[in-house]
Amino acid sequence: MRVSMDIELKDIPGQLLLALRPVSELKGNLISVVHHHEKRTPRGSIPVQLVFEIKPDKLNDIVSSLEESGIDIVRIDEKRFFEHGAVLLIGHIVHTDIQDTIDTIDKTGYAEVVDLNLSMPKINMASSASLKIDAISKEHMESAIALLREIAKKKDLLVIEPIKSIGVA
Amino acid sequence: MKTIRVSVIGFGAVGQGVARVLIDKKDYLEKMGLDFKVVAVADSRTAVIDDNGVDLSSVLVRKQNEGVVGSEKITGLEIIETIDHDLVVETTPTNIVTGGVGLQNMLAAFKHGRDLVTSNKGPLAMKYCELIEAARAGGSHFRFEATVGGAMPVLNLAKDVLAGNTITNVEGIFNGTCNYILTRMTEEHAPYEQMLAEAQELGYAETDPTYDVEGIDTACKLVILANCVFGMNASHEDVTITGITKITPEALLLAQNEGYAIKLIGEVNDSRINVSPKLVPIDHPLAVGGSLNVASVQTDLSGPITVTGRGAGSIETASAILSDMISIYRD
Structure with missing residues (x-):
């Protein structure tokens, strides 16, 4: 899943490295780092926005690791689904147990x-x-369809299904 | 001036279209140094043969008035085998079960070393490799742009114009009848049966529409594309097919509300040949309306190239045949 995180760093050398290390150590994929050096907080710390992808079960480890290093976490936002797809069904949709049809997709977890x-x-x-489906990734959307x-x-x-040249987005 | 002796085998809508464009384009062709002299014309019952060139205008009139082209009782196959000429224009009706007379005509043409241009997709969808091999053995030129997408250039686009590119995927609308019915169902919010009846009344659909609406026609064109562009050895049994008969006006409306049109899309790539109704975003180049055809060719160097045009019609299909004829003899 993709996580966006606002943290605050002390204005001393080596802090940014300290903040990024757990992401790489836990095999996360860093997407962006925005370092607002000019926008100091009233506390004198420097706000930094991180966006990274990580396996859901590793997020807590990252949070504790950051906390141990004395880095303040201001906000964490997780987003699981990045792919949005549309599919149409025609037939005896209700009589063939629409709940079951939906559940089968929902139960996948992806x-x-x-x-x-x-x-x-x-x-x-x-x-x-018409059904709208959200999925974790393009591959997961294809599996769901x-x-x-x-x-x-x-x-x-x-x-x-949608045509191939627009993918399943 | 290069004189090419031609037979026109099959004189339905397409054959007549060929006769008309040869009359209309006579000066144009002369400027290119080409004189296509038609020495024989055959329909399913009769034929007309003239070694000095058949008068195409009077053949068209006779076909119109009497329903036949001439009084000779010689078949197309016999013409191909016995009359001395260079090029066979094969426009007999498509038969995808046996290949019909078209298959026999083509094999005979190659056996006698004649070049062949055709609009008849049946034999190609069934026996592609056999035909290509026979043409090679006979030293014959064999071109068939008119079999896929009518006036819309697809095969020659992918093979000649885009030479150097690797084609990774082709998808598009290859059947004008289905496109017309789906477009009209969306416009009128009317059921399939009603718009099929309208299409039949306007001559866009056959009395027995199975071949079009069940996706078989599209499948045949995909087989030709798969073989010609992707170098496969496919036949129409290799295509997964879903037609348009189950599409409801409600589904079209729901799709429209989500920003999609429903189109019968044919798709070919290395892993599959498939015909089925698909959701096409309404602002996508493939979302053409009416009875238009469209094809999007995905290439490695040029990205996607999309062409659209009339997929059927007498003169339109004849234009694809004429362009094949010219490309054989121009140089």
Whole structure:
């Protein structure tokens, strides 16, 4: 997952290195470091914004490591889902247990159905639904859609996916 | 002036279109130093043969008035085998089950060392490698731009114009009938059956629309692309196909609300050949409306190249045939 973190460093040499070390030691991927040297806080410390990717179970270790080094953490923001996708379904969506269809995606842990629009013209006629799916990465989105394709096959639903050249974003 | 003796085998919409463009473009072709002299024309029942050149205008009139091109009872195949000429323009109807007379005509043309230009995709979708091999053995030029996307240049674009590029993916709309039906369903918020009926009334769809709406026509074109551009040895059994008959007006509306159109998209790359309805962002180059065709060729050096144009029609398809004819004999 991607984490964005605001920290404050003391104005003495070596502090930035101290702050970045746990990210690299725990195999995180540093995306950006913005060092606001000119914007000193009232406490005389220097605000720094970090953005990095890290396995979710490693975040606590990073936080404790920073705290041990005496670095103040002002804010932590985690964002799990970076890919947003849309998929359409046509068929007997409700009668084939829509809850189950959604659950199968949600249970993966890497993707979630975040929006659903359903249109049911008449009883016994095929309904149509648009689903919005969020996923951790492009690859996870592809797996989620592949999973949906499998469920749809069993339930005789037609899946309409986005074209390849825009990916699944 | 280079004189090329030509037979036109098949005189439906496309064959007649070829006759018309040859009449209209006579001066243009003469300026290029080319004289395409049609020495034989055959339809499914009759033929007309004239060693000094068939009068195409009167053949068109006769076909219009009497439904036949001439009075000779000789088949296209016999013309290819017995009449002395250089180029066969093969425009018989597509048959994807047996390859139809088209397949026999093509093999005979190559056997006799004649060049061949065709709009008939059936034989190519079935027996691509066999045909290419037969053409090579006969020393024949063999071109078939008109089989994919009508007037829209795809095969020659990928093979000739973009030479040097590696093509990694081709996707697009290769069937105008499906595009027309889906576009109209979106516009009118009307069910599939109603817009199919409209398309049939306007002549955009056949009485039996299966071939178009079930995606088979698109699949055949993808097979030709896969073989010609990607060097595969595919046939239409290798294509996964989903047609448009299950698309509902509600689905089109839901897609529209999310900023998408639904189009029947054909896609070829190294790993798959697939035809299915797909979501296309409405501002994407592939989101063309009406009965247009469109193809986006993904290349390693040039990025994506997208072309759009009329995928069917008598004169439009004839234009692709004419361009193939010129490219064989220009130099």
